[in-house]
Amino acid sequence: MPRRAPDLVLAGGDVLLHDGGGAWRVERGDVVVRDGRIAAVGKATEGRKDGTGKQRTSQVRDCTGCLVLPGLIQAHVHLCQTLFRGLADDLRLEDWLARRIWPLESAHTEETVYWSALLGAAELLLGGTTAILDMETVRHTGAAFAALERVGIRATAGKCLMDAHPEGAPLDLAESTDAALTDAETLARRWHGAAEGRLRVCFAPRFVPTCSGPLLRAASDLAERFGAQLHTHAAETIVERETVLRTTGLEEIAYLDSVGIAGPRAALAHCVWVDAHEIARLARQGTNVVHCPSSNLKLASGVAKVPEMLAAGCHVAIGADGAPCNNRLDVFAEMR
Structure with a gap:
């Protein structure tokens, strides 16, 4: 039986290929897409033509002179904030949250979360x-998952967990510990592994100043039970670092380790204000660090010690963060 004609052929580009180990190479060739999936990659043009030499599909894109590469990954975004672009400029993190972002997140409805996630995901795909890896807001995370299911992106997303009421946050933005965990578990039962495995749930405490110790420990337990990731912010500003040290008696990375937010399941966004001892701990744990350079500069948080982290053996990924602390979700801008 003849093979079904391809839906799309990306023809004649310089294709970036991975050998399955650690090596990359570039080869001139075609990428054949069939039934929405990459069916073949290589030099041969058989995907373009049938046995008589006729064109098998009209959807052939000439990629001569272009680099054709695998889809890129961003390990820290906030799709619930896409609609806030341009609404929180010229503020440091703590004021940015209290005066703009927390009130805006509190005002979200199920519909606005849906459209915010859909718009953000479309921008990401176009780039x-x-x-x-996405952290949503406290409520309506199911609407974000519905948008992600529709748009086709591969996503791990989580409801933002907050059970402490930080200064400046609307009262309804923090939940009881039990309510936050129950909602997160319900989301995991519905969405973890949905869309043929394309969607997954993570457990996402916002950051230590907004979360109790019991909430953080329970989030770690849920992640273990569901085989899911943990996603939080850590050591983003000097104020955060000093606050955690004052309230817990520990440096932030050590405190997160003590409540189970560490190791290969955990992704810690920012990690700007960490010292050599903490970098060594991150490397030893195998905890993932997410570098967000544009956000760190826009909010005047500082410059992360990425060269030192890499030299120590840390796993470091990249993320654009949210639209209002970056104004774009372009991974190429972050790489530059």
Whole structure:
């Protein structure tokens, strides 16, 4: 039986290929897409033509002179904030949250979360990002998953967990510990592994100043039970670092380790204000660090010690963060 004609052929580009180990190479060739999936990659043009030499599909894109590469990954985004672009400029993190972002997140409805996630995911796909680790807001995370299911991006997303009421946050933005965990578990039962495995749930405490110790420990337990990731912010500003040290008696990375937010399941966004001892701990744990350079500069948080982290053996990924702390979700801008 003859093979079904391809839906699309990306023809004649310089294709970036991975050998399955650690090596990359570039080869001139075609990428054949069939039934929405990459069916073949290589030099041969058989995907373009049938046995008589006729064109098998009209959807052939000439990629001569172009680099054709796998979809890129962003390991820290906030799709619930896409509609806030341009509404929180010229503020440091703490004021940015209290005066703009928390009130805006509190005002979200199920519909606005849906459209915010859909718009953000579309922007990411148009920029070459095909997989994300996303932290939503406190409510309506199911609407974000519905948008992600529709748009086709590969996503791990989580409801933002907050059971402490930080200064400046609307009262309804923090939940009881039990309510936050129950909602997160319900989301995991519905969405973890949905869309043929394309969608997954993570457990996402916002950051230590907004979360109790019991909430953080329970989030770690849920992640273990569901085989899911943990996603939080850590050591983003000097104020955060000093606050955590004052309230817990520990440096932030050590405190997160003590409550189970560490190791290969955990992704810690920012990690700007960490010292050599903490970098060594991150490397030893195998905890993932997410570098967000544009956000760190826009909010005047500082410059992360990425060269030192890499030299120590840390796993470091990249993320654009949210639209209002970056104004774009372009992974190429972050790489530059």
